Amino acid sequence: MKKTLTALFLASVTFLQAAAQIVDQNGNPVDTTKIYGERKDSLKSAVFVSAQGSHTSKFKDMRVEAINSAGLQKMACCNLAESFENSASVTVGYSDATTGARQIRLLGLSGIYTQMLDENRPVMRGLAAPFGLSYVPGQWLSSIQVAKGASSVINGGESITGTINLEHRKPTDEIPLFVNLSTMADSKTDFNIVSSQQIGDRWSTVAMGHVSGNFKTMDMNGDTFVDDPRQLQFNVSNRWLYYAPKVRVRFGFKAVSDSRQGGQLGMPTLMDSSAPWTSDIRNNSLNTYFKIGIPFSEDAGTSLGIIGDWTIQDMDSEFGFKGYDATQNSGFLNFIYQREVSEEQKFTIGASGTMDAYSENLAGNLVKSNLGFGGIYGEYTFKKGENFSLIAALRGDWYKGEGLKAIPRLTLRWNPAESLVLRANAGRGLRFSTPVIDNIGILSTGKEYVGDLMSHTLEDAWTTGANATWYFPFLSSYLSLDWFRTGFTQQKVIEYAEREIKFFDLTSVDDGRSFTSSYQADFYIEPAERFNITATFRYTDARMTLSDGVLHEKPMTSRYKGVLNMQYALPLNKWIFDFTASVNGPARKWDFMGGGLTPAYPLLYAQITKRFKGFDIYAGGENLTGFRQKEVIIGDPFSDSFDASQVWGPIMGTKLYVGFRITIWKTA
Amino acid sequence: MKKFMMIMAALVMAASFSGTTEAFAAETIAAAPAAKTQTAKFSVSMHCKNCVKKITENMSFEKGVKDLKVDLPSKTVTITFDPKKTTVEKLHAALTKLGYETKVIAE
Numbered sequence: 001m002k003k004t005l006t007a008l009f010l011a012s013v014t015f016l017q018a019a020a021q022i023v024d025q026n027g028n029p030v031d032t033t034k035i036y037g038e039r040k041d042s043l044k045s046a047v048f049v050s051a052q053g054s055h056t057s058k059f060k061d062m063r064v065e066a067i068n069s070a071g072l073q074k075m076a077c078c079n080l081a082e083s084f085e086n087s088a089s090v091t092v093g094y095s096d097a098t099t100g101a102r103q104i105r106l107l108g109l110s111g112i113y114t115q116m117l118d119e120n121r122p123v124m125r126g127l128a129a130p131f132g133l134s135y136v137p138g139q140w141l142s143s144i145q146v147a148k149g150a151s152s153v154i155n156g157g158e159s160i161t162g163t164i165n166l167e168h169r170k171p172t173d174e175i176p177l178f179v180n181l182s183t184m185a186d187s188k189t190d191f192n193i194v195s196s197q198q199i200g201d202r203w204s205t206v207a208m209g210h211v212s213g214n215f216k217t218m219d220m221n222g223d224t225f226v227d228d229p230r231q232l233q234f235n236v237s238n239r240w241l242y243y244a245p246k247v248r249v250r251f252g253f254k255a256v257s258d259s260r261q262g263g264q265l266g267m268p269t270l271m272d273s274s275a276p277w278t279s280d281i282r283n284n285s286l287n288t289y290f291k292i293g294i295p296f297s298e299d300a301g302t303s304l305g306i307i308g309d310w311t312i313q314d315m316d317s318e319f320g321f322k323g324y325d326a327t328q329n330s331g332f333l334n335f336i337y338q339r340e341v342s343e344e345q346k347f348t349i350g351a352s353g354t355m356d357a358y359s360e361n362l363a364g365n366l367v368k369s370n371l372g373f374g375g376i377y378g379e380y381t382f383k384k385g386e387n388f389s390l391i392a393a394l395r396g397d398w399y400k401g402e403g404l405k406a407i408p409r410l411t412l413r414w415n416p417a418e419s420l421v422l423r424a425n426a427g428r429g430l431r432f433s434t435p436v437i438d439n440i441g442i443l444s445t446g447k448e449y450v451g452d453l454m455s456h457t458l459e460d461a462w463t464t465g466a467n468a469t470w471y472f473p474f475l476s477s478y479l480s481l482d483w484f485r486t487g488f489t490q491q492k493v494i495e496y497a498e499r500e501i502k503f504f505d506l507t508s509v510d511d512g513r514s515f516t517s518s519y520q521a522d523f524y525i526e527p528a529e530r531f532n533i534t535a536t537f538r539y540t541d542a543r544m545t546l547s548d549g550v551l552h553e554k555p556m557t558s559r560y561k562g563v564l565n566m567q568y569a570l571p572l573n574k575w576i577f578d579f580t581a582s583v584n585g586p587a588r589k590w591d592f593m594g595g596g597l598t599p600a601y602p603l604l605y606a607q608i609t610k611r612f613k614g615f616d617i618y619a620g621g622e623n624l625t626g627f628r629q630k631e632v633i634i635g636d637p638f639s640d641s642f643d644a645s646q647v648w649g650p651i652m653g654t655k656l657y658v659g660f661r662i663t664i665w666k667t668a
Numbered sequence: 669m670k671k672f673m674m675i676m677a678a679l680v681m682a683a684s685f686s687g688t689t690e691a692f693a694a695e696t697i698a699a700a701p702a703a704k705t706q707t708a709k710f711s712v713s714m715h716c717k718n719c720v721k722k723i724t725e726n727m728s729f730e731k732g733v734k735d736l737k738v739d740l741p742s743k744t745v746t747i748t749f750d751p752k753k754t755t756v757e758k759l760h761a762a763l764t765k766l767g768y769e770t771k772v773i774a775e
Contacts, residue, residue: 170718172718173718174718174722174767571734571735572728572729572733572734572735572736573728574728574729611729612729613726613728613729613730614729663725665722665725665726665766666767667765667766667767668764668765668766668767
């Protein structure tokens with residue numbers, strides 16, 4: 001019975017998802033960013049990486065900085081995490097010093113509060129999140145959009161600080177073969193192969209393969225722990241598109257297998273108290289999805305979309321003598337109906353649901369939990385010419401064990417003058433916490449866990465924000481100023497002490513408060529043809545009440561980040577030179593680390609690309625100043641004060657790399 | 669080791685900026701002798717941004733091409749080229765080989 005229900009659920013999910021694919025006005029296969037029609041909403045500041053740097057459109061409701069395929073080639077960008085290295089909006093760090101798991105921060109908050117979308121499908125949720133950023137090869141992507149603030153309610157209410165949407169290479173790309181190989185001086189090697197094929201007028205497919213590994217481990221800081229884990233990853237995906245005048249269907253799968261070993265790999269293995277502390281992690285996952293899009297009019301002004309998604313994620317791991325084995329089954333189903341009433345008004349209504357079944361075994365204690373939420377939603381868009389737009393959205397979701405919750409969101413855009421765009425938005429976000437998974441670094445400690453770390457608190461937050469962008473009449477320049485604030489009314493708080501890690505709900509503390517304000521300025525200019533400069537500065541003020549009942553500056557959250565990116569290209573982009581410098585501000589340490597602040601530190605990146613017809617070769621370096629965090633490992637391994645999760649800076653020193661890309665285009 | 673890394677970093681940066689200088693020089697050379705280049709405009713049956721990318725990525729590396737402008741709204745491709753190295757016919761053939769119907773509309 002359970003299997004039948006599961007199959008039915010999957011089938012309906014799949015059916016629903018398809019409607020999302022909508023045609024463009026020329027009847028061409030469309031990019032999935034248009035899956036719900038061109039959503040020109042909001043103040044959501046998005047981060048685009050492009051060959052010419054950041055771009056914003058004054059007529060889009062959403063201020064969009066995009067990272068396109070050219071931007072993804074500015075740096076090594078072996079995987080998604082590294083794609084954000086030159087962004088101030090998104091900060092990338094390590095979860096701990098042993099697993100190589102990367103985590104991002106948006107608006108000063110952990111990436112768990114950012115909704116990850118794969119062509120407008122929620123992905124990297126729960127168990128898939130801690131290592132998920134490493135499982136998206138940068139060379140598979142065609143663009144990334146980072147949107148800050150309360151976003152559309154169409155994909156659910158889980159986005160709190162914003163969304164990051166990933167666009168992969170398309171089945172309709174006329175590139176039958178793309179190959180990329182890169183290797184770093186530390187032996188980390190990436191290989192990607194992608195093939196897009198068009199079969200007749202209606203069918204097309206893209207197959208993607210990836211193998212990467214870190215074959216040689218090093219301990220450059222002499223703490224007996226390897227700086228980067230030994231690792232081997234296999235990753236394959238196949239996506240299909242069926243495109244007919246009356247229906248569009250997309251479906252596909254992605255499978256990942258990854259193993260990594262870290263810790264004191266160079267020490268002899270003895271099963272006693274002097275044994276080496278090692279971590280051994282194996283991750284396997286399978287994701288399948290479908291989308292069905294049915295346009296009811298030629299211009300797709302009225303359409304039905306159905307999206308379905310299923311993910312199985314399995315993690316087997318050992319951290320010292322502590323084991324953590326977990327499995328997650330997740331399903332997502334979304335029905336979307338969209339209608340453009342007139343040029344000024346459009347509405348979208350729909351229903352969606354998500355279920356997650358977790359099985360977690362931490363140090364022999366098995367806990368199974370089933371989480372679910374779903375409901376109905378509506379979104380109304382009003383536009384007055386190109387100078388004003390309003391998007392009002394509301395979801396009503398039932399959360400298992402928590403009852404009915406309303407999720408309202410509002411987005412405004414106003415162009416009071418040709419050169420000025422003002423945007424504002426506000427909205428609520430809700431998500432079930434998964435304490436161990438959300439804080440995977442706790443496994444790289446010997447500390448005692450105090451509190452309920454297996455319960456799934458429904459975290460509740462409101463994010464408000466505003467953006468002003470001025471376009472100057474010279475050198476294609478602009479200045480953009482953002483302000484965002486996220487305030488939690490409920491949150492699972494984690495607090496580190498010398499020999500324990502406390503887990504508690506924010507509301508369990510008297511007058512418990514948790515909020516983050518983020519201020520950002522972006523300046524873009526093109527001083528000469530094919531030469532662009534982007535300068536960005538972000539300041540974050542994050543505070544939260546800890547178990548002592550006092551409001552503290554949030555520990556291990558960097559106060560500021562500045563990024564300067566310069567790109568110059570020779571005519572016809574035959575040579576491209578990229579240089580990125582960033583300064584990362586201090587963060588307050590936990591009291592058990594002695595208090596005080598971590599130091600500010602600079603990072604430099606540079607890359608040279610030489611392009612030929614169908615062939616690019618590139619070389620570059622990361623962290624060229626060689627800055628490294630000292631004392632990444634706290635306490636003796638296997639002691640109750642051991643902690644390898646307090647990482648605030650680079651663990652590795654300078655990394656040089658070389659690589660090439662081969663692109664074969666379809667010809668007549 | 670740290671010194672070595674710093675030197676490498678300096679070399680990479682120096683290479684970047686020396687490339688920049690070279691680039692400006694190359695631009696000047698290409699722009700100055702206007703009489704040595706010729707421009708042709710083609711009507712091309714492109715229909716999407718992917719077509720723009722395909723044409724740009726391929727035609728930029730055709731022999732003799734000095735500058736390229738691909739305009740989707742007007743469905744035209746304007747190519748500045750060195751007539752000693754290529755001809756309008758060869759460029760026309762290269763565009764056709766990419767799978768587009770092409771017509772010369774100005775030379």
